[in-house]
Amino acid sequence: MSATTLAPAALEVPRHHAVSRFCRAYAKRPAGLVGLGLLVAFGVLALAAPLFIGDDQLNVIKVDGPQLSPPIDGYPLGTDQAGRSVLLMVIWGARESLSIGIIATVLTVILGSTVGLLAGHYQGWVGKVLMHVTDWFIALPSLPLAISLSAVLGQGAASITIAIAVTSWTATARLVRAQTIAVEARPFIERAKVLGAGNTQIMIRHVLPNVMPLILVSSTLTVASAILSEATLTFLGLGDPTSVTWGSMLQAAFGGGAVTAGAWWYLMPPGIAILIIVLGFTLVGRAVEHVLNPRMVN
């Protein structure tokens, strides 16, 4: 929907102009800037984490802090049952949560765009079959499907990532299909066909660049839901039990009696971290959507 207004502009104006105009328009959206700031802050922390967090501080056997202690000197957010600093765990967890979220999104986008592009381009029986498959997957409840998939594939980050991708590609596929149909109705595609461009060339060289902005917007929102799904699946016990992620922290807190002990300092930080990062991606996604599609702004 948004790219119908975007695409002609992207064609007529040289690309760097379009980019700088986009940046200026984006800078006028305070919510988008807040979201971007949150994401940059978390990204920097996640990347820099190995510089100041060593194995000594996260290894259950090597740590020597007090067990399940409320915030004290040296442990600003308290400790977990093993005596690890909750603050360091949350920072470390950002690495795992962000990378699973982003990898799952990349898989989702590749899968969804391929199906959408093919369904939009080949509108005969291929397109019909692909859209039916998409509709069936939309009708399936995503959490039970993801749970079943990762239970069968076994515990671990890889199976969670696959489960997220398999349950969330449908939205991208529908968007890309609609946009592909819209782009293919335009005269320059006809011109390309007359000049002898084949199916693959039309899809990759002509349609894909025009659909790309839309894919990027929807992927920002996909990251947000992928991070939520990762936390949920890990909490349900499908993640790697040895790794430190936000979901596994909450699982350990729940299973280890932090709730009955009233250990709020252990429960709050991972949840708030998830909240902030999901909110960040959502705000950025919405701001980009607004900039690309001014009609949405009432």
Add this chain to the structure above:
Amino acid sequence: MTVSSLTASAPAAKKVKSSGFLPYLGGKLVAAAVSFFVTLVIGFAIFTLMPSDPVRTLTRGRPTSEAQLAQLRIQLGLDDPLWERFLTFVGNTFKGELGYSWQFQQSVSSLVADRLGPTLLLMGTAAALSIAIGLWLGIRSGWRHGSLFDKIASSTSLTLWSVPTFWLGMILLVVFSVGVGPIPSLFPAGGMSEPSLPQEGWTHVVDVARHLVLPCLTMVLVVFAQYVTVMRASIIDEMGSPYLLTARAKGLTDDAVRRRHAVPNALLPSVTMIFMHLGILVSGAITVEAVYSWPGLGYLTYEALKIPDLPLLQGTFIVFSASVIIMNLLADVVYRFLDPRVRAQ
């Protein structure tokens, strides 16, 4: 499905010739049946073409001889050809047999039947409350979009949407059940009733209601936001319509224009969303029931996951999928009754 039928109805609206309800229902029923069959195929594929060996999982940690393993394989029908296993699976499902739980040593269907009631109670209460709150807030904030009320309602919904359900549940559990600082323990921490109290009569009802408060609150807080967003968007969509101008020109008050003209039309897209979300709500129950050990289908799934008890997981997957398909079917039927444009196709 519904959205496409809606857009398709626009040009046909000129020629109002109502097609029969039965053919329409028949079409939708066939579509739902196909959908359910595909669910069965997917459910079968996931749990059959998996890399792990069910016999090994089943006998994990117990000393078993090769002969016993082979015996078990025959007993579970694992050596039959794939198509035969699929036909048996489909046949059993239609007979209402969903397999045999490894963990409970009981048929999955009877487990599901036991747990259905609590889930429906939790879901029903949570759905009713969140629909009421969500629609009310959505109408208010859409009608005065840009106002302070709208900003607060919209940003609250956005924030709550970003919260992991299970985490919110744990926080509420710590605050209202364990008690933090001056807040005493107000509600029970889990389960559906106190085993020490009588399991019938008025005391039981009050007891269950007390256990229901926190899980229900958790679900409502997470779910109502979606209704706010949808209702707000569809109210804003209707705002520009000429018929509202006509209504105002007749001299109706702002309230009457909203209640009698804008809301009924704006409700239409929301109804579809509500039914679609009801299906999603059922699976949202998994985490909430896990946190509060609410003895429903979600908690059953959580218990199955720990083993993992694959037949039980497969059974709950099919039940959840079937409930989503039924909700979508209901959405299509209800929509037809509500929107004359769909009838005129």
